[in-house]
Amino acid sequence: MRVIIHGTGTMSGLLKKAVESTEDFTVTGFADELTSETGDVIISFSHFSRIPALLSFAKEKKIPLLVATTGYSPDDLERMKKAGEEIPLLLASNVSLGINVLVKVIKAITPILYDTFDIEIVEKHHNKKLDAPSGTAKTLAEAAASVIPHGAAQVYGRSGNKKREKYEIGVSALRGGTIAGEHAVFYCGDDEIIEIKHTAMSKNIFVRGALAAARILVQKEPGFYTMEEILS
Numbered sequence: 014m015r016v017i018i019h020g021t022g023t024m025s026g027l028l029k030k031a032v033e034s035t036e037d038f039t040v041t042g043f044a045d046e047l048t049s050e051t052g053d054v055i056i057s058f059s060h061f062s063r064i065p066a067l068l069s070f071a072k073e074k075k076i077p078l079l080v081a082t083t084g085y086s087p088d089d090l091e092r093m094k095k096a097g098e099e100i101p102l103l104l105a106s107n108v109s110l111g112i113n114v115l116v117k118v119i120k121a122i123t124p125i126l127y128d129t130f131d132i133e134i135v136e137k138h139h140n141k142k143l144d145a146p147s148g149t150a151k152t153l154a155e156a157a158a159s160v161i162p163h164g165a166a167q168v169y170g171r172s173g174n175k176k177r178e179k180y181e182i183g184v185s186a187l188r189g190g191t192i193a194g195e196h197a198v199f200y201c202g203d204d205e206i207i208e209i210k211h212t213a214m215s216k217n218i219f220v221r222g223a224l225a226a227a228r229i230l231v232q233k234e235p236g237f238y239t240m241e242e243i244l245s
């Protein structure tokens with residue numbers, strides 16, 4: 014499979030190296046701005062400001078697109094959903110298998126706990142990460158809110174003099190060193206806490222996840238897909 018890599022940073026470099034060491038994938042593009050590249054799939058680990066141009070390119074060339082880039086705006090999200098009418102588009106804030114299993118766990122246990130336990134999410138990343146909270150933390154908060162019948166407000170970066178509201182989901186971010194990524198979901202009840210944590214030991218989990226997801230995406234009809242749909 015011919016892979017066009019959108020982005021030239023750390024993740025894109027690791028992806029390029031991994032693709033070059035496999036027999037069934039080849040790299041046919043490696044850039045932050047795609048112009049005349051050809052391939053079977055585009056994998057984007059770039060900067061959110063580059064998403065509109067990326068969508069125009071993918072739609073014009075009719076190439077399936079995996080957007081792993083985070084930090085995009087609500088307008089970009091709408092653009093991506095619209096692009097799904099023309100090409101298979103997978104938007105994944107986290108392509109690792111472990112985090113996507115964590116999403117399933119959250120959806121299974123939150124309906125049992127939300128009424129009596131407070132839900133808080135803490136994420137940790139390296140000091141070069143631009144966006145906070147991480148796209149993954151938002152995905153985890155949305156997963157919990159999606160199975161609470163009346164929904165739940167998400168509160169980012171708690172500060173000030175105000176008690177938490179019942180049902181709200183707090184999301185806090187820590188940045189430092191070379192942490193590849195850590196996400197912990199806390200269910201805090203009276204005298205008991207359940208903590209479910211995923212730790213990325215290296216960025217290679219994202220490379221493996223992106224290539225596995227790309228294999229499935231290229232077989233799909235045009236549509237806007239999530240990792241949950243791709244894995245099932």
Ligand SMILES: NC(=O)c1ccc[n+]([C@@H]2O[C@H](COP(=O)([O-])OP(=O)(O)OC[C@H]3O[C@@H](n4cnc5c(N)ncnc54)[C@H](OP(=O)(O)O)[C@@H]3O)[C@@H](O)[C@H]2O)c1
Nearest residue numbers: 020021022023024058059060081082083105106107108219
């Ligand atoms: N979905 C997932 O599972 C997953 C996993 C890991 C990372 N990510 C996301 O993937 C993206 C890239 O991560 P990374 O670790 O590879 O980051 P990185 O090493 O900082 O690379 C960022 C890329 O964006 C470009 N860029 C940076 N600032 C820019 C700006 N102001 N305007 C335009 N382009 C800019 C960089 O090009 P220059 O070097 O030329 O500036 C580079 O190609 C991030 O959004 C990150 O959150 C997603």
